[in-house]
Every structure is written in structure tokens, then in C-alpha cells.
Amino acid sequence: MKKRGKGKDIILVSNDDGIRSEGIKALRAALESLGEVYVVAPDRERSAASHSLTLHRPLRVEKIGPREYTVDGTPTDCITLAVNGILPRRPSIVVAGINKGGNLGEDISYSGTVSAAMEGTLLGIPAIAVSLVSRKNFDFKSAARFARKLAKRILAKGLPKDTLLNVNIPQAKKIKGARITRQGKRVFGDVVFEKVDPRGKKYYWIGGNMLRWEGGEDTDFAAISRGYISITPVHLDHTNYSAISELQYWKF
Amino acid sequence: MKKRGKGKDIILVSNDDGIRSEGIKALRAALESLGEVYVVAPDRERSAASHSLTLHRPLRVEKIGPREYTVDGTPTDCITLAVNGILPRRPSIVVAGINKGGNLGEDISYSGTVSAAMEGTLLGIPAIAVSLVSRKNFDFKSAARFARKLAKRILAKGLPKDTLLNVNIPQAKKIKGARITRQGKRVFGDVVFEKVDPRGKKYYWIGGNMLRWEGGEDTDFAAISRGYISITPVHLDHTNYSAISELQYWKF
Numbered sequence: 462m463k464k465r466g467k468g469k470d471i472i473l474v475s476n477d478d479g480i481r482s483e484g485i486k487a488l489r490a491a492l493e494s495l496g497e498v499y500v501v502a503p504d505r506e507r508s509a510a511s512h513s514l515t516l517h518r519p520l521r522v523e524k525i526g527p528r529e530y531t532v533d534g535t536p537t538d539c540i541t542l543a544v545n546g547i548l549p550r551r552p553s554i555v556v557a558g559i560n561k562g563g564n565l566g567e568d569i570s571y572s573g574t575v576s577a578a579m580e581g582t583l584l585g586i587p588a589i590a591v592s593l594v595s596r597k598n599f600d601f602k603s604a605a606r607f608a609r610k611l612a613k614r615i616l617a618k619g620l621p622k623d624t625l626l627n628v629n630i631p632q633a634k635k636i637k638g639a640r641i642t643r644q645g646k647r648v649f650g651d652v653v654f655e656k657v658d659p660r661g662k663k664y665y666w667i668g669g670n671m672l673r674w675e676g677g678e679d680t681d682f683a684a685i686s687r688g689y690i691s692i693t694p695v696h697l698d699h700t701n702y703s704a705i706s707e708l709q710y711w712k713f
Numbered sequence: 714m715k716k717r718g719k720g721k722d723i724i725l726v727s728n729d730d731g732i733r734s735e736g737i738k739a740l741r742a743a744l745e746s747l748g749e750v751y752v753v754a755p756d757r758e759r760s761a762a763s764h765s766l767t768l769h770r771p772l773r774v775e776k777i778g779p780r781e782y783t784v785d786g787t788p789t790d791c792i793t794l795a796v797n798g799i800l801p802r803r804p805s806i807v808v809a810g811i812n813k814g815g816n817l818g819e820d821i822s823y824s825g826t827v828s829a830a831m832e833g834t835l836l837g838i839p840a841i842a843v844s845l846v847s848r849k850n851f852d853f854k855s856a857a858r859f860a861r862k863l864a865k866r867i868l869a870k871g872l873p874k875d876t877l878l879n880v881n882i883p884q885a886k887k888i889k890g891a892r893i894t895r896q897g898k899r900v901f902g903d904v905v906f907e908k909v910d911p912r913g914k915k916y917y918w919i920g921g922n923m924l925r926w927e928g929g930e931d932t933d934f935a936a937i938s939r940g941y942i943s944i945t946p947v948h949l950d951h952t953n954y955s956a957i958s959e960l961q962y963w964k965f
Contacts, residue, residue, distance in 0.1 A: 514823060519908070519916040542917055545905035567835055569951055571766060576822075583819055607965075614963065621956040623898075639965040643952040646875075653797035656771070664771040665794055690965070694956035699821055700895040701948035704873040708946055711866065713859075713891040 470496030470553035470616055473543050473581070476560065477507045477536045477573025480525070484559030484593065487601035491609040492556060495616060497528065499552070501543040504531040507573050514538060522547060536577035544584050555581030556612055558591030559604050563629050565594070565681045566645040566674060569695060578625040582697055587620040591628045594685050603633040607690060623697040629681055630690050639690040645680030648673050722748030722805035722868055725795050725833070728812065729759045729788045729825025732777070736811030736845065739853035743861040744808060747868060749780065751804070753795040756783040759825050766790060774799060788829035796836050807833030808864055810843030811856050815881050817846070817933045818897040818926060821947060830877040834949055839872040843880045846937050855885040859942060875949040881933060882942050891942040897932030900925050 472492050476485045480502040492498050504523070515534040522542060523531045530547055532539045540555060557577035564572040574590045581588030591608045593599055607630055620626065627644075630636070654666045674682035684691035724744050728737045732754040744750050756775070767786045774794060775783045782799055784791045792807060809829035816824040826842045833840030843860045845851055859882055872878065879896075882888070906918045926934035936943035 514919055516919055519910075519918050521914075521916055538919065541919055542905055546907060546917060567949065570828075570831060570949075579822060583822075610965065621953060621959055624953045624956050626960075641957050641960045641963075643954065643957065644950050646949075653794055655798060658771075662773075664773055665798060666771050667766055667768055667790065667793055692960065694953040694960055695951045696953035696956070697819065697822075697898075698896050699947045699951055701873060701876045701946040702895065704876050704946035704948070705893050705895065707873055708878075708893045708944065711893075713862065713942070 468550070471548055471550060472496045472498045472612065473540070473548065473552040473555045474498055474500045475502050475536055475539045475543070475555070475557050475577045477503065477577065478561055479503050479506045480529070480531045482561065483599065484561055484601050487605040488556060488559050488591065488608055491605035492612060495609065495613055496553065499528045499530070499543065499548055501530045501532060501539045501547055503536060503539060504533050507535050514541070536573040537580045540577050540580035540584070544586070552586055553616055554612055555586050555588035556591065556608060557588070559601050559608065560590070560592035561599060562592065562596070563594035563685065564590060564592040564627060565629055565685065565691070566647050569627055569644055569693075575625070575627055575695070578627070579695070579697065582623060582625045587615050589615065589626040589628055591630065594629050595632045598632065600633040603636075604630040621694060624694045627681070627693040627695050628690065629685055631685050631688055636690060637688040639692055640684040642681045642684045642691045642693045643676070643679055644693055644695070645674050645676035645682040648675060720802070723800055723802060724748045724750045724864065725792070725800065725804040725807045726750055726752045727754050727788055727791045727795070727807070727809050727829045729755065729829065730813055731755050731758045732781070732783045734813065735851065736813055736853050739857040740808060740811050740843065740860055743857035744864060747861065747865055748805065751780045751782070751795065751800055753782045753784060753791045753799055755788060755791060756785050759787050766793070788825040789832045792829050792832035792836070796838070804838055806864055806867055807838050807840035808843065808860060809840070811853050811860065812842070812844035813851060814844065814848070815846035815937065816842060816844040816879060817881055817937065817943070818899050821879055821896055821945075827877070827879055827947070830879070831947070831949065834875060834877045839867050841867065841878040841880055843882065846881050847884045850884065852885040855888075856882040873946060876946045879933070879945040879947050880942065881937055883937050883940055888942060889940040891944055892936040894933045894936045894943045894945045895928070895931055896945055896947070897926050897928035897934040900927060
């Protein structure tokens, strides 16, 4: 499943928390021994940027260090520009993260970290998204060590076609192992807060507190809640094949 | 599969081209006979906004007419705010569009129109995304007529769980019928253009010309190219189940 360029493997690292985040630094340091690491990341935080591509304006790329670039765009822009412009040859893997906070369940649709990996997969490059599920005491180093282990394996063996891995890692002390999981689903409580500004005008703020998750024992949520690393294979093809036969009976 | 509130069905209409687009006006007009249509749409174009939620700033909602609101946010914001704040009761269906231009293949991941429908589905409301595959002479009226037909059927019969319909409609004169399809895949040519600004500094512009599509006769691309309306059931769960068993053998 693997294509090799000339010379060492290029490892493309990006994220959505921006170039200055601790998570991307830890990832870069951990991956250095596997190949030539290039960091191409947004110049500032782009969380919840999702899979957006910047089409309506030009993009600037700045080289800020050896094999280190910023883009004034989204994570998806970073991967597209890196592969089609910045890198000296095609990367062997895209590693996105380490995100500060988990990307579980429907986060997969919203997350800039997952989107960066998805863009790699769309371009035919094996890709993983790595997130640290924690709210404080972020131990990026041990998460980065696991990312390295996984990246090494993928560099050797590749990944299933059109599929990225969405990896969520719990806090270090709790890790019991790794589980292959499926995407779970949240049940939300109140998600929109209505407030009044100093001039008496209403505004809204999207919040959202999770009441619980559902989907059973084989989900990403279940793995994390039990102290396991969750690895979800995410497919680029979003077709609901089982619904196709059902819909075939509809007449128009 | 259907839940009814009190009174007439509420039909929530949104898009990513913005409130002033012709497509949303045609859609609203066509759906009026099916229930109480509410339009909640971005105040300006938000194409390629993808599934992003605005979390870092407050959002303003403006009532600009009877059952017509603008939001200074993304299509996803519009649906969340509509369902959790603006509408008097839960909508029976979300109809997003009509997008000016197709949303085929991997567009499903990028499209704001599809994202608006996806947010409806996430909230447990049947949803469709409607796009007109054309580059000129946009005949929104006949596309809106088909959207009405489909919405009527969904109001009566519901949709498969966690599944939205991504509907692409070719130009009116060409329509031969409708096909249930799966998501196809593009093969791209050059996607990034490197240019130099008036001050001699480099910049990049993401373009992307499609060379061809692949995936066979049952794809959205194939249906459209033959003059059929394409209806792709899109699942919220992006797990690649067939990859799970393969990955189970990996040791960590």
C-alpha cells in the first residue's frame, strides 16, 4: 500500500491549534527519528475550522524555521499547499495534532485536526489525526510517543484505502492499551445560550454540554472512558450503503 | 420514523450562499405549501465553510422579514441556533440549498450546504441538501419543484436513521429521472497556483481542476453526467467498518 519517494521519508505534520501549540512541538520532536519532518501549520488557532478550504482569497506561506512553515489559512489549506507547493517531494505520511482535547464521536465532522488528516487521505497519503483527551495537565510527550509508534507502523505497512485513523489518547497515567473503535455519538443538553449585551441587544453563544454518549462498548467514547487509546478508522466515503437499497423503492 | 409537533410542520430552510441567493428564495417559495417555512441563513456567502461551528465569539440573529432570519455565522450555526433558539417548535425537516453548483464526491466533506443538512441530522431532524449542477442559466424553479416532491415524501415517511440525502439536480432540460447513488471521487490536476504580488512577494491561490471522476456507474458523478438527479444517502457515522477487522491484528 506504500509509495516511496527518493531519499528519506517526508513526514508532514500539521494541526488546528496553530504553529505555537505545545502539541505540534511534541509531535515534531517524537517523529524526527522516523524521517524528515516538515511542519506546515496555521499561523493561529483554527479549531472548529472543519474541512474548509480557502478559495476566495490568496494564501501566504511563511518559512519560520528549518522545515517549518506557517499558512494564514485552515488546516486543510496547510496540507494542500504543503503537498502541492511547499514540500520538495511527496510526503509518506501526514500526522495531524496533537490536539489539545479529544476528537470523539461527531467531533470527527467538525475537527480541524481530523480535516488535516482527511485532506492527506484525499491526496492519497496515509494520514492520522492525534488528540489528547484531557482538560488539564496535558502530557503531550507520552501521546507523541504513541503517535510515533503508530506512524512507524504505517510507514512500513500503509493503511486501508481511503481511510484515516482518528486517534484519541487518554492521560498518560491511565493508559491501559489501545482499542480499534467505531465512531460514537453524543447526547447533548442545552447548546445555545441567549444573553444580552451592554446595550441591551440579544446575542447567542453556542455552548453545548454533553449529557452522555451512546453507541455501545466498541465506540471511541467507551475506549477512552475505560483508559484505552481509541483508534477509529474513518472512511472518506460517507455513503450509507444500507440506505441505498431502502431508497431504491422510492418512486419519483 | 417521524415525530410531529403541534400544528403545521415547520420546514427549516438554510444554505451557504447566504440569505440573498436566488436558490434559497426558490426553495422557500416551493415549500410554502407543505408547512410553515422558516428561513435561517448566513448573512453572506459562506461557501466552503464546511461543518464549522462558531464557538469563539457571540452570534447575532436578525429578523429581516416574516419567518426570515440572518445569522452572522456559518450554515451549521444557523441550524443550531434555529432549532435551539429561533423556531417556536421543533422543525419536521431541514432543507438546505439550493446551492449554486453541484456538491458531488468529496464536496460532501467541504460543502456548507451539506453541513447544514448534517447538523439537522445530528439534531435528529430529517434533512436534505439540494444543489443545482450548472455553471450558467441556473433554473432554480424546477430544482425547487423536485426538492418539494422529495420533502413531501420525507415528511410523510421519514428517512433512514442518522442519514441525510445529498441531492444534486442537473439543468432542467436534461433531466431524465432520479437515481439513488453513492459518493464518487474526483481525480484532480493542478490544485495550487503560485503567483507574485505587486510588491514581488509570493502568494498561493487554491484552485483545482478536475481531470476526471472515478468510482463507477452507481456514483453521483455518473448519474449527473447522464442527466439524472443524484440522491446519495450520507451517513453521519464515518467509521470504515471493514477496516476495523483488518486493524484488530495490529499489536501495540
